[in-house]
Amino acid sequence: MPKGVKHCFYKSILRCTxxxxxxxxxxxxxxxxxxxxxxxxKENYNLSEGAARRPYRNVCLLPHVNLEALKDDPSRFLNLxxxxxxxTLEQWEPYDNFILSKHWELGSFxxxxxxxxxxxxxxxxxxxxxxxxxxxxxxxxxGFPRGILLLEAQQRLMSFLCGVVEKLLEGxxxxxxxxxx
Numbered sequence: 001m002p003k004g005v006k007h008c009f010y011k012s013i014l015r016c017t018x019x020x021x022x023x024x025x026x027x028x029x030x031x032x033x034x035x036x037x038x039x040x041x042k043e044n045y046n047l048s049e050g051a052a053r054r055p056y057r058n059v060c061l062l063p064h065v066n067l068e069a070l071k072d073d074p075s076r077f078l079n080l081x082x083x084x085x086x087x088t089l090e091q092w093e094p095y096d097n098f099i100l101s102k103h104w105e106l107g108s109f110x111x112x113x114x115x116x117x118x119x120x121x122x123x124x125x126x127x128x129x130x131x132x133x134x135x136x137x138x139x140x141x142x143g144f145p146r147g148i149l150l151l152e153a154q155q156r157l158m159s160f161l162c163g164v165v166e167k168l169l170e171g172x173x174x175x176x177x178x179x180x181x
Contacts, residue, residue: 050108060103061153065160081161089154090125096150097142104146111145118147126151 053060070077084092103109116128121140128144135141142150 050103050106053103053106053108054110057109058156060108061100061149062157062160063103064099065157077164081165084157084161088125090121092154093120093150096153097146100146100149100153104149109145109149112148114144116144117141118144118151120147120150 050060065080070080114128115131117131117136119125119127119129119135119141129141131143132141136143141147
């Protein structure tokens with residue numbers, strides 16, 4: 001339909017709806033159709049695939065930590081443990097951020113906004129500060145919602161690794177205080 005004709009058609013539809021009170025009838029018809037056909041409405045409007053994944057937060061934060069694979073192949077666990085111990089959280093930040101990207105974009109995490117950013121480089125790693133555009137563009141800082149998820153993922157992974165090592169030491173009759181590094 002040509003642009004001018006489309007505009008006239010639209011105006012005539014609007015005139016009819018105002019003249020005959022069709023707005024109310026349309027609302028009722030759409031509501032009935034939405035109920036019967038399961039169309040999206042304001043009440044059930046959530047196009048996010050990630051919303052269904054929100055109850056599985058640990059899986060979304062650490063999708064690469066698969067307990068079955070770690071159990072079946074102990075070298076995977078040893079590699080994970082060795083590499084996480086050998087490098088700092090700051091050095092792991094780009095990789096961990098990449099791992100979270102998919103679930104971040106899907107909306108798997110409920111984001112809490114804050115006017116701050118989180119420092120991702122240097123001695124102040126993990127500390128909050130006021131938003132700084134230059135620091136964000138240099139990746140020295142990251143926005144609060146993404147940064148707090150990144151720190152949470154790193155914290156959970158390190159807690160998991162420490163917990164497994166402690167259980168292994170208990171199995172050997174040792175505590176972590178008896179083993180020198």
